[in-house]
Amino acid sequence: MPRASLAILVIDENRIRASIIEAGLREAGHDNVTLVHDVTGIARRIAEINPDVIVIDLENPNRDMLENMFQLSRAVKRPIAMFVDRSDQASIEAAVEAGVSAYVVDGLKQERVKPILDMAISRFNAFARLSRELEEARSELADRKLVERAKGILMKSRGMTEEAAYALLRKTAMNQNRKIAEIAQSLVTAAGLLEPGDKG
Template sequence: MRIVIIDDSGLRATVLEEGLREAGYDDIHIVPPRGAFVARLERMAPDVVLMDLGSPSRDTLEEMLTVSRALARPIAMFVDQSDEAMIGAAIDAGVSAYVVDGLRKERVKPVLELAVRRFNAFAKIQSELDEARTALSDRKIIDRAKSILMNQRNLSEQDAYALLRSSAMNQGKKIVDVAQALITASDLLGGGL
């Protein structure tokens, strides 16, 4: 079974491809939805095409599936229209799947289920990455507030941090919010740094 993954995000495609390979599928191709990707896809004659539901290029892909004379058999979305739970899970996970006509649904279903799991896993990684990024920028903000305190009030780094922390506790706020307020105030007052 030839599976083509149309995806812009290198990481998501990799996460999906790895999963499919582990499950024993080996005829897998990744095509980014840019330039003449439709012509490439036509030449590949895939059995299953997996694509991010959020990709703006879905209209382009569907048009190709409608008019292509190169593809031997028509390709339609999802394999079993009656399996509403499956379709619901796929849409929630952001997976759209196009399957060639005649491919038995028992053969396709595991692919789709795997894609749903991997898309969900990717979404989790993505949100963890976002959290990590936020944490990193939080730390930068706190560092800057600390150095303002160290300069203006002649505190050691440790004391500056302790002061931020106790202020946050007294006001029932997060340290990063107190730090941000301090930076804003300092900027307004022309304290610079």
């Protein structure tokens, strides 16, 4: 999707500051910009608008306002650029923890909006890619453990070697057009059902 076609939501209670952000976005070729000045019910508004990117400007944020925005950031799973006039180390760390892609302190200038937005999108995409890769690695590890358990069950119950047990799992998976991990899961589940339970 070309950057210019991004749907961008700007959340800013200060209309003057919002117009600075909007001008920076429009100057950068972003025409699909929605401004929201009232943060009441903002989660619902975000769901309605369904933006690709969110820009939040908090002129003079208090701790509660920041925490609300950080909770929002965790929930929406989109690139978020946040401008604040002042901050402390704890707020910066909380922003990073919440997944805010760009947290800019005392830097709201029209000419900075585009590069900051681009950075927020890039960082969000990089983080999303890393998260996907981590999830894939975890899934692969879980699958391997499952296959190992299934091989162990076959080796014990049928007196097979490890290689023969794996070959049987593989052949069954191919015959059923399924993944080896799925066959392994079925075998582990079935073996669990066949184990003698407590007789109490």
